[in-house]
Amino acid sequence: MANEKIGFIGGGKMAEAILAALAFATGRSPGDVIVSDVSAERRDVLARTHGVIVTPDNRQVLAEADIVFLCVKPQQLEDLLVDVAPHVRGTHLVISIAAGKRLAFFESRLPAGRVVRVMPNLAALVGASMNAYCLGGRCRPGDRATVDRLLSSFGQALAVEEALFDAVTALSGSGPAFVAHWVESAVQGGVGLGLSESDARVLTYQTLLGTARLLAEGRFEPQALIQAVSSAKGTTVAGMEVLTRTTMADDLRRTLAAAAARSRELSA
Ligand SMILES: NC(=O)c1ccc[n+]([C@@H]2O[C@H](COP(=O)([O-])OP(=O)(O)OC[C@H]3O[C@@H](n4cnc5c(N)ncnc54)[C@H](OP(=O)(O)O)[C@@H]3O)[C@@H](O)[C@H]2O)c1
Structure with a gap:
């Protein structure tokens, strides 16, 4: 495993999830990870919980790290880039996880x-993020393997053309919501059938997992899985007869289309 020094600018929820998973999966020493954040409280939490090096100075991250994750909110990026631009060199691999901000x-x-x-998702918190990525025009031939390896350490990595990022944002970025x-509807459905709420949650979550x-x-394609659970005149068939007559599939398509349209509106 390569041992590049990794930096994070912005030490919030996503940075913490990624750095924790990265250190665990790659066996990196916490001393090889440096994080900057404007908040002294966040720096303190990250240093105490993960043993990483912390600093209030974004330039120190760029001075020490080869690979730098930008993990501030999209609206904080404009000012941040003005501040750090003179310190970013051609040797830096800069990885943005900001929603809606294009490579350009x-x-x-x-x-x-x-x-x-x-575009990662909140499942980074459990090392199961879906990480779609796209390399910029200045990337070198070896960068794809490096990025794939890093992203695979806290979930699954998938290279996607940038034009498809609005679709990705809708499907896997917003998807957990x-x-x-x-899931909540299924839990309430179970409660309606007489289950306690806690039992309905266990049954639903494990079924989902x-x-x-x-x-x-x-192990199965979706249609084959449906067939495998369905026996003639059985319970699954009775339920599927109702489900396939609902507008659920159409509603889901419209939900994803609305999220993708909003992603396009927000993109810069
Ligand atoms: N959360 C998700 O599910 C999710 C999913 C996919 C992508 N993302 C992307 O991930 C990025 C980070 O999201 P998050 O939820 O982790 O945000 P967050 O918890 O707000 O973390 C951002 C951190 O950066 C700090 N910060 C702000 N300006 C800074 C600066 N100039 N220099 C150094 N640190 C600075 C913030 O401090 P203050 O709070 O004091 O401003 C905060 O501690 C966003 O761009 C978002 O689009 C998030």
């Missing part, structure tokens, strides 16, 4: 630096 936004503000755009909405693993590990 970074490349026009940073005269040097190889830029990568990533849409799935959680469905098990189904996701069957599909993600390639």
